[in-house]
Amino acid sequence: MSDxxxxxxxxxxxxxxxxxxxxxxxxxxxxxxxxxxxAGSAELDLGLVLSEAAGTVSAARFCDSGVLAAPIVVTRExxxxxxxxxxxxxxxxxNAATGEAGIAEAIRVQEAAAAALGLSPREVAVASTGVIGxxxxxxxxxxxxxxxxxxxxxxxxxxxxxxxxTTDALEKSAQLxxxxxxGSIHLSAVAKGAGMISPRxxxxxxxxxxxxxxxxxxxxxxxxxxxxxxxxxxxxDGQLSTNDTVVLMASGQSGVHVEPDSEDExxxxxxxxxxxxxxxxxxxxxxxxxxxxxxxxxxxxGEETAARVARAVANxxxxxxxxxxxxxxxxxxxxxxxxxxxxxxPLRFDISIEGIAVARDGAGVDHDAAALARAVSGDEVxxxxxxxxxxxEAELFFSDLSYDYVKINAEYTT
Amino acid sequence: MSDxxxxxxxxxxxxxxxxxxxxxxxxxxxxxxxxxxxAGSAELDLGLVLSEAAGTVSAARFCDSGVLAAPIVVTRExxxxxxxxxxxxxxxxxNAATGEAGIAEAIRVQEAAAAALGLSPREVAVASTGVIGxxxxxxxxxxxxxxxxxxxxxxxxxxxxxxxxTTDALEKSAQLxxxxxxGSIHLSAVAKGAGMISPRxxxxxxxxxxxxxxxxxxxxxxxxxxxxxxxxxxxxDGQLSTNDTVVLMASGQSGVHVEPDSEDExxxxxxxxxxxxxxxxxxxxxxxxxxxxxxxxxxxxGEETAARVARAVANxxxxxxxxxxxxxxxxxxxxxxxxxxxxxxPLRFDISIEGIAVARDGAGVDHDAAALARAVSGDEVxxxxxxxxxxxEAELFFSDLSYDYVKINAEYTT
Numbered sequence: 131m132s133d134x135x136x137x138x139x140x141x142x143x144x145x146x147x148x149x150x151x152x153x154x155x156x157x158x159x160x161x162x163x164x165x166x167x168x169a170g171s172a173e174l175d176l177g178l179v180l181s182e183a184a185g186t187v188s189a190a191r192f193c194d195s196g197v198l199a200a201p202i203v204v205t206r207e208x209x210x211x212x213x214x215x216x217x218x219x220x221x222x223x224x225n226a227a228t229g230e231a232g233i234a235e236a237i238r239v240q241e242a243a244a245a246a247l248g249l250s251p252r253e254v255a256v257a258s259t260g261v262i263g264x265x266x267x268x269x270x271x272x273x274x275x276x277x278x279x280x281x282x283x284x285x286x287x288x289x290x291x292x293x294x295x296t297t298d299a300l301e302k303s304a305q306l307x308x309x310x311x312x313g314s315i316h317l318s319a320v321a322k323g324a325g326m327i328s329p330r331x332x333x334x335x336x337x338x339x340x341x342x343x344x345x346x347x348x349x350x351x352x353x354x355x356x357x358x359x360x361x362x363x364x365x366x367d368g369q370l371s372t373n374d375t376v377v378l379m380a381s382g383q384s385g386v387h388v389e390p391d392s393e394d395e396x397x398x399x400x401x402x403x404x405x406x407x408x409x410x411x412x413x414x415x416x417x418x419x420x421x422x423x424x425x426x427x428x429x430x431x432g433e434e435t436a437a438r439v440a441r442a443v444a445n446x447x448x449x450x451x452x453x454x455x456x457x458x459x460x461x462x463x464x465x466x467x468x469x470x471x472x473x474x475x476p477l478r479f480d481i482s483i484e485g486i487a488v489a490r491d492g493a494g495v496d497h498d499a500a501a502l503a504r505a506v507s508g509d510e511v512x513x514x515x516x517x518x519x520x521x522x523e524a525e526l527f528f529s530d531l532s533y534d535y536v537k538i539n540a541e542y543t544t
Numbered sequence: 545m546s547d548x549x550x551x552x553x554x555x556x557x558x559x560x561x562x563x564x565x566x567x568x569x570x571x572x573x574x575x576x577x578x579x580x581x582x583a584g585s586a587e588l589d590l591g592l593v594l595s596e597a598a599g600t601v602s603a604a605r606f607c608d609s610g611v612l613a614a615p616i617v618v619t620r621e622x623x624x625x626x627x628x629x630x631x632x633x634x635x636x637x638x639n640a641a642t643g644e645a646g647i648a649e650a651i652r653v654q655e656a657a658a659a660a661l662g663l664s665p666r667e668v669a670v671a672s673t674g675v676i677g678x679x680x681x682x683x684x685x686x687x688x689x690x691x692x693x694x695x696x697x698x699x700x701x702x703x704x705x706x707x708x709x710t711t712d713a714l715e716k717s718a719q720l721x722x723x724x725x726x727g728s729i730h731l732s733a734v735a736k737g738a739g740m741i742s743p744r745x746x747x748x749x750x751x752x753x754x755x756x757x758x759x760x761x762x763x764x765x766x767x768x769x770x771x772x773x774x775x776x777x778x779x780x781d782g783q784l785s786t787n788d789t790v791v792l793m794a795s796g797q798s799g800v801h802v803e804p805d806s807e808d809e810x811x812x813x814x815x816x817x818x819x820x821x822x823x824x825x826x827x828x829x830x831x832x833x834x835x836x837x838x839x840x841x842x843x844x845x846g847e848e849t850a851a852r853v854a855r856a857v858a859n860x861x862x863x864x865x866x867x868x869x870x871x872x873x874x875x876x877x878x879x880x881x882x883x884x885x886x887x888x889x890p891l892r893f894d895i896s897i898e899g900i901a902v903a904r905d906g907a908g909v910d911h912d913a914a915a916l917a918r919a920v921s922g923d924e925v926x927x928x929x930x931x932x933x934x935x936x937e938a939e940l941f942f943s944d945l946s947y948d949y950v951k952i953n954a955e956y957t958t
Contacts, residue, residue, distance in 0.1 A: 197882025262875025461676025468611025
């Protein structure tokens with residue numbers, strides 16, 4: 131069978147996870163065109179996902195920018211994050227840096243969706259992605275909600291995915307079944323993000339659905355762990371968004387109760403980890419203009435130091451340009467390690483690329499240059515870095531820096 | 545008269561500073577080709593600057609990478625930094641990440657230059673720029689030193705400048721006279737750096753000469769202040785080098801004694817500040833592929849916070865790509881401010897671009913879009929950011945992110 135969304139060697143499909151072709155029981159989704167992206171256009175730009183079950187349990191995670199978009203403020207402050215039944219999300223406008231007026235528009239959309247769905251506004255999360263600093267046309271969106279509610283269906287996942295896209299080229303959704311010891315459940319997710327975190331285009335969103343029955347504590351713990359292992363470990367350009375949002379909803383419609391600290395919970399966690407990591411890697415691979423992606427793995431030193439080195443390598447435009455060019459220039463990795471750890475010279479670092487040792491104890495070592503050149507010309511390149519002391523580990527997945535990245539971010543004119 | 549090196553509105557020529565056309569008294573310089581850049585090539589790649597005066601006073605500054613190049617280690621540990629009489633610098637090889645063998649090669653070059661000049665090795669600084677991780681061919685360089693010493697002359701500044709260049713396109717040298725209350729002195733400087741701090745190509749070096757008579761304390765204080773106001777405030781890609789070196793030598797041959805805390809010292813400081821800032825801005829303007837440069841000025845908050853915000857804006861590939869494209873997208877500035885200050889939402893920031901207010905109290909304000917579009921299409925763009933609280937200030941000068949930046953850093957193959 132096809133591995134579907136599990137296309138990277140770094141996020142293999144767990145054996146107990148299969149393609150299902152349907153969303154979990156109890157969910158309906160849809161998308162419509164309401165003219166936020168472009169007035170009068172037929173481009174889908176408003177998506178809605180609903181869990182029909184009254185006892186739905188949810189969990190959510192958001193970015194932590196000092197310039198937080200209005201939909202995040204409204205969802206965090208006006209929702210019961212453990213009992214979200216619906217998410218309404220638009221593309222084309224981030225509703226960020228829009229002040230009190232932006233908050234009011236987000237609430238207007240939230241209330242319109244709640245009214246049309248017969249829910250409390252506290253059960254409806256809102257999310258936005260698009261240009262920063264422009265007021266959301268909340269009235270236009272609210273007017274489009276009733277018709278969208280009519281169109282919701284279990285088969286509406288593709289429309290929902292289309293509606294939250296911006297510059298995304300790769301598909302980032304999956305509809306899976308997961309074999310748990312206590313029975314089979316379904317798990318689906320839709321993400322968007324063109325690999326970068328861009329204020330205009332590409333904010334990262336992900337909405338996850340399951341028909342497993344979860345406690346609020348399990349939902350929160352499982353989502354938190356999966357996000358830390360996936361979306362927290364990717365970088366295209368190191369730019370934190372104003373709008374990042376991840377919401378998990380569990381309808382319980384499968385009848386399979388996942389108890390805290392059970393084998394069921396562990397297996398569902400494995401499936402969720404694998405799914406979100408696969409989606410995260412597709413976001414990186416979809417990085418605007420990206421040709422190849424890399425994984426940097428740092429071992430040694432303390433946790434904070436290892437993470438700082440991983441971030442310095444992943445965000446270095448020199449390393450990223452070399453990755454794009456298929457240039458086995460390990461000197462740029464050495465430079466970014468040194469830059470991350472000022473005052474530590476002479477630092478006894480090791481570097482290997484795709485298993486080929488290129489530096490040891492802070493200096494280059496002889497290696498097979500032809501083999502190295504071949505190794506860095508593939509779709510995925512692994513950089514391993516050793517630091518002296520302790521034994522912390524840190525890893526990040528990142529994309530290259532390409533002509534098209536510059537083009538996409540320079541040539542758009544407002 | 546021409547303003548020579550003072551081409552930016554942000555580094556005007558002080559009135560008491562004039563073009564001189566000669567190096568300060570007591571200095572001889574030169575450059576030669578010894579095959580480090582390319583074996584057998586006539587390309588200059590070895591430069592030497594000598595102060596003939598026995599009482600020469602000097603000062604130096606270096607970068608602080610954890611992966612520090614061998615020439616910096618040797619200069620810091622084996623030289624009397626207040627009494628450097630000569631600097632020998634090569635391009636084509638950074639002699640970084642080369643371990644103990646690299647240290648030995650740097651010492652070999654230092655000793656060869658000292659012997660040929662009749663100086664103690666403690667009076668000879670070494671500097672390198674070029675590819676990281678490849679052992680310096682010290683023997684080849686040492687063999688070329690005696691002939692280079694023969695060619696040293698007061699007119700050798702252009703050859704010296706040529707010898708330390710890598711991808712530099714703009715000239716970065718000046719030969720000035722400076723009117724001090726106690727008399728006229730000369731001041732010259734040669735810098736290299738293609739605007740980026742690249743491990744392969746572009747490490748920033750600057751060598752400054754004056755015939756003023758300075759105390760070691762004055763030399764150190766003047767150089768330290770000027771470096772903080774110039775080379776410490778520029779970024780092309782936020783990548784700290786392994787090799788950055790700045791050396792000031794004062795021969796005293798003018799007979800003008802600059803006393804500590806005197807008006808002479810203040811006026812010389814002004815001239816040195818202006819010169820190094822002008823050279824720093826030329827490094828930014830020469831940023832590989834750069835079309836325009838920007839200045840970000842942050843006012844408010846504490847010193848650490850203001851500096852962090854300035855750095856976040858200056859190093860954001862999204863802001864830099866918009867700068868390249870002449871795109872007045874202030875949302876990207878808002879995004880980078882928020883990313884720099886997680887957990888502070890709602891943050892009441894102000895942004896103005898070239899004097900046009902685009903955001904106030906954290907939200908966009910109406911502005912003349914046509915005037916803004918014109919303002920961001922010039923050679924230099926000013927971003928001013930206001931933050932709540934206190935009244936610290938921070939500023940950085942930075943280049944855009946262009947196709948050629950990617951090309952230069954991706955298409956070179958080892």
